[in-house]
Amino acid sequence: MNGLTAFLEKYFVPVAAKIGSQKHLVALRDAFISTMPITMAGSIAVLLNAFFRDFPTDWGWTKFIEVMQPVVDINGYVYNGTLAIVSIIFAFSLGYNLSKVYNVDRLAGGLVSLVAFVMNLTVTVSLDTVTGALKAADANFDPSSLPSEFAGIYGFFNMGQVNGxxxxxxxxxxxxxxxxxxxxxxxxITIKMPESVPPAVSKAFAAIIPALIALYVVGIIDWAFFKITNMDVISWISKSIQEPLLDLSQGYGAVLLVTFLVQLLWFFGIHGPNVLAPVLESLWGTAQLQNISAAQDKAELPFEWVRGSFDSYVWMGGSGGTIVLIIALLIFSKRADSRAVAKLSLGPGIFNINEPVMFGLPIVLNTIYLIPFIVAPLVMVTIAYFATTLGIVSPVKIAVVG
Known part of the structure; x- marks a missing residue:
């Protein structure tokens, strides 16, 4: 056992530490974490509507639904401003956090990233289509009677592309x-202003040339890609990259591997979910957002295993399901030091914070705990995965904070 630990410390831990500190992956991780207040607000809105609209509909409580309709409508507004546009929110967050690790103007970086994403959105309905439909419905329709706000509009963004x-x-x-x-x-490569110019104005002017070049590069890519393939970039990425990766994430092997790596990293004191956050959030987090959107629309859930599935079934109390260990220590342990650590760890453990027990017991680098710490979550994820895929329990459709 000591030989295995030494081998992993020599060859595995350095690689994991480098991955965990790679600045682009750190920015990606922080970008996802930064959107948590927004995604949680949207998830709560979907959860409330499940109790005020979805379940009562199944139970035939029509009067209750009528009374609660204002609350349902308010939840709809919250959802539309959060999860329905989560890609827009994430785009800004990613640009902001990338600018942070490069130590350049963060606000400008966030805006550049946001605009670059919006440039890829497709136009679904042109003004000509709208007027054509109105003429078909009413032969006497006069396009000039449309409000002035419609003048010059080329079309409308496909809002189905701004969610997950x-x-x-x-x-x-x-x-x-x-x-x-x-x-x-x-x-x-910036516009330099005199020192007498206010800092806010100077920073804005300094970002003009870099932002202009960055956005024109994106524009050229979008234009060339459409000319060559007759397909917009965002649809191609969704079909050719995102969907295959999401399908791959639904396999038992992928779920088991990620669970194993998180536990192994934590054994060496490296925060497994943080290191693997780019994978967890970009794959299973995206799947979770699509499940939440489907739940809001009362549609069939597209994915069986999502980010919240790990927190609900495998990492309760923190990575390794340590809340169970804490309870076992409080009930069965006769060692004063272990019981003291368990008492201190119980409160944080309820909120999935398990650093006190990880480093206080300790579990980190303690070969006595190595096998159960790794094997127990693998057993839990196996049971939960097959219980979900076999339809014994429903897929997770609400965000769970882990």
Missing amino acids: TGLFTAMIFGFLSTIIYAKLMLRK
Whole structure:
């Protein structure tokens, strides 16, 4: 056992530590974490509507639904401003956090990333289509009677691309545009203003050239891609990259491997979910957002295993399901030091914070705990995975904080 630990410390831990500190992956991780207040607000809105609309509908409580309709409508507003546009929110967050690790203007970086993503959205209905439909419905319709706000409108964005469907596009073009912007800022390819100019104005002018170049690069890519393939970039990414990866994430092997790696990293004191956050959030997190959107629309859930599935069934109390260990220590342990650590760890453990027991017991680098710490979550994820895929329990459709 000591030999295995030494081998892993020598060859595995350094690689994991480098991955965990790689600045682009750190920015991606922090971008997902930064959106948590928004995603949780949207998830709560969906959860409340499940109790005020969905379940009562199944039970035939029509009067209750009528009374609660104002609450349902308010929850709909919250959802539309959060999870329904989560890709837009994430795009800004990614640009902001990338600019942070490059130490350039964060607000400008966030805006560049946001605009780069919006440039990829497709137009679903043109003004000509709208007027054509109105003429078909009423032969006497006069297009000039439309409100002035419609004048010059080319079309409307496809709002189905700004929820979880657009996350991969937001990642790819967020990285591309923000890195170009940051590199140019660091090379001082900027407009320099006199020192007498207020700092806010000076920073804004300094970002003009880097932002302009970054966005034109994205625009050229979008234009060339459509000319060559006759297909928009965001649809191609969704079909060719996002959907295959999401399908792959639903396999038992992928779920088991991620669970194993999280436990192994934690054994060496490396925060497994943080290191693997780019994978967990971009794959299972995206799947979770699509499940939440489907639940809001009362549609069939597209995915069986999502990000919240790990927290609900495998990492309750923190990675390794340590809340169970804490309870066992409090009930059965006769060692004063172990019981003291368990008492201190119980409160945080209820909220999935398990650092006190990980480092206080300790579990980290304690070969006595190595096998149960790794094997127990593998057993739990196996039971939960097959219980979900066999239809014994429903897939997770509400965000769970882990």
